Amino acid sequence: MNLFGFEIAREKRAATIENPTIPVSSANFMAFFGVNGTNLPAVTVDSALTVPAVAAAVTFLSRTMAALPLHAYRETKDGPKRLPGKIDGIVHDAPNDGQSSFAFRQYFWQQVFTGGRGLAWIERGVRDPEALWPMDPTKTTIRRTNGRVTYEFSGKTYEAADVIDVPFMLKADGISHYGPIALASKAIQLAISMNDYGSNYFAGGGVPPLALEGPLPAGADAVKRAQADIKRSIDAAKNKNEPVFPIPAGYKLSPVGLDPDKGQMVEARRFQVEEIARGWQLPPVFLQDLSHASYSNAEQQDLHLVKHLIGQWAEAFEGELDLKLFGRVRVGKYIEHNLDGLLRGDFKTRMDGLGRAIQTAIRTPNEARRLENLPDLPDGDKLYIQGATVPLGSQPVAAPAGSPSATSSANDNQPDEANAA
Numbered sequence: 383m384n385l386f387g388f389e390i391a392r393e394k395r396a397a398t399i400e401n402p403t404i405p406v407s408s409a410n411f412m413a414f415f416g417v418n419g420t421n422l423p424a425v426t427v428d429s430a431l432t433v434p435a436v437a438a439a440v441t442f443l444s445r446t447m448a449a450l451p452l453h454a455y456r457e458t459k460d461g462p463k464r465l466p467g468k469i470d471g472i473v474h475d476a477p478n479d480g481q482s483s484f485a486f487r488q489y490f491w492q493q494v495f496t497g498g499r500g501l502a503w504i505e506r507g508v509r510d511p512e513a514l515w516p517m518d519p520t521k522t523t524i525r526r527t528n529g530r531v532t533y534e535f536s537g538k539t540y541e542a543a544d545v546i547d548v549p550f551m552l553k554a555d556g557i558s559h560y561g562p563i564a565l566a567s568k569a570i571q572l573a574i575s576m577n578d579y580g581s582n583y584f585a586g587g588g589v590p591p592l593a594l595e596g597p598l599p600a601g602a603d604a605v606k607r608a609q610a611d612i613k614r615s616i617d618a619a620k621n622k623n624e625p626v627f628p629i630p631a632g633y634k635l636s637p638v639g640l641d642p643d644k645g646q647m648v649e650a651r652r653f654q655v656e657e658i659a660r661g662w663q664l665p666p667v668f669l670q671d672l673s674h675a676s677y678s679n680a681e682q683q684d685l686h687l688v689k690h691l692i693g694q695w696a697e698a699f700e701g702e703l704d705l706k707l708f709g710r711v712r713v714g715k716y717i718e719h720n721l722d723g724l725l726r727g728d729f730k731t732r733m734d735g736l737g738r739a740i741q742t743a744i745r746t747p748n749e750a751r752r753l754e755n756l757p758d759l760p761d762g763d764k765l766y767i768q769g770a771t772v773p774l775g776s777q778p779v780a781a782p783a784g785s786p787s788a789t790s791s792a793n794d795n796q797p798d799e800a801n802a803a
Contacts, residue, residue, distance in 0.1 A: 423574050425567040427496045433573045435658040436563070438669045443662060444491035447695060448484045450719045457714035465715060468510050469707060473717055477502075477514035486516060490548075491695075493519050495662065498550035498561025501533065503540050504706060511707055514546065524557050531557070546702045548695075566661030573654040663691055688721060696721065722753070743767045 423429065430436045452473050454465035464470060477486045490500040501517035523534040531542040549559040563570065652673060659666045665683035666674070696719040703717040722732075736753065739745040748762035 423571060423578070425563065425570050425574070427563055429574060430563045430567075430570045431496070433570055433577065433658070435573065435655045435669050436570060439562075439658060439662040439664055440492060440495045442668055443495050443664070443691075443695075444488050446692060446724070447491045447699070448487035450692075450696060450721065450724070452483065452487075452717065452719050454715065454717050457716075468507075468512065469715075472511060472514060473703065478505075479513070481516075486514065489516055490546075494548055494550055494695075496561065496563055498559045498564065500546070500548045501535075502546040503533070503535070504544045504546070506544070517545070526555075526557055543706060546699075546706055548698050548702055562661050566658060569654060569657040569661065573651070573658065576651050576654065688724060692724070693721060740766060741768055 431440065454470040454473055455462040456465045474483055476482055481489075486502075490502060494500040497519055499519045501519050501522055502514045503517055504511050505513040505515060517533070517535050521535060525532050525534070533540045533542070533545050533547075550562055551560040551565075553559060652671065655669055655671045656666050659669050659671070665686055667683050668687065700717050700719065704712055704715075707717065708715045722735075736745070736750040740747055740750055743765040746763050746765055748758040751758060751762065
């Protein structure tokens, strides 16, 4: 230290808590004793799936998207018709020799809703695609060279036109992506920490960490022996299911840490379910959180799911399939989900909808029967409408009273006296 031009040696002290150069803040104080104040666990896909709300979000969305009926269509003058050939079989039945359509799409959507990207490469034949094969996004390298995007996977390079690619959210470079687990990592970290704390707390018999107060023995070994004696007493009481255990005279045990009730642990864990639901844009009712649900708002959440989530992801997948399977010029061919498949479990709503479609000439009876996997019937390909529904102005007009037409009509309604005689 320089004082009035003279160099004075600074006194050196040991790194103790009395050192005035060490600020006595909570973070430094805890670090001095080897305790890290913020030690949240790292979040990976595997660790995130140990949180029930995350696993529920991923499995619900991936299974729902995989269960939607998916077909290839061709536009004709008589309306859309199922496209014959391999393409409809690939998207509806089996994309490849080893997977059904459900298994393939479930794996695809699991990658979207965990790491943030679903990939599959197209095996092409002479004229039409032959199969769709899944790609592991964690082992795929995506590059853009001279404006062209390529995918390197399993030692091969695929052009963008040969890869089905659905990202959860793209970054600014248009190549990298964000995943829902990465975006919701802080909420998932907190949920994992609460899971660990709860499991450790109840694994210890509901006994929080304790501090032993009193005249401690001299020497580190003696302190450890005293600590071990107290621990054995607590364990013995827990194993024998006894509420009381002895401690030496002059000593006292005090809990260390936060009481779960005072920390509102139950409420905090329920709030984390809502936070995780936001990460996947899911209504909480689909993560088995019915704390704020009623009959009316649960039904509205069902509509929200289809309009604002399932329908949008279905559109993204359809757009990729249309572009990559048919090219930019599709010539009336397209792939489409049938979102009515979500009503498969609601028999009454499904029957009411089909009945109304038949009665208003929107569907023929056979079209409705095919949706229920029932055989066609004779005359079932005609459109029907209720007879009480007629065009405006075609109904008969009543004649004014006293007019000849009204009189003749009234006489026509009287019985013939001659015939009666």
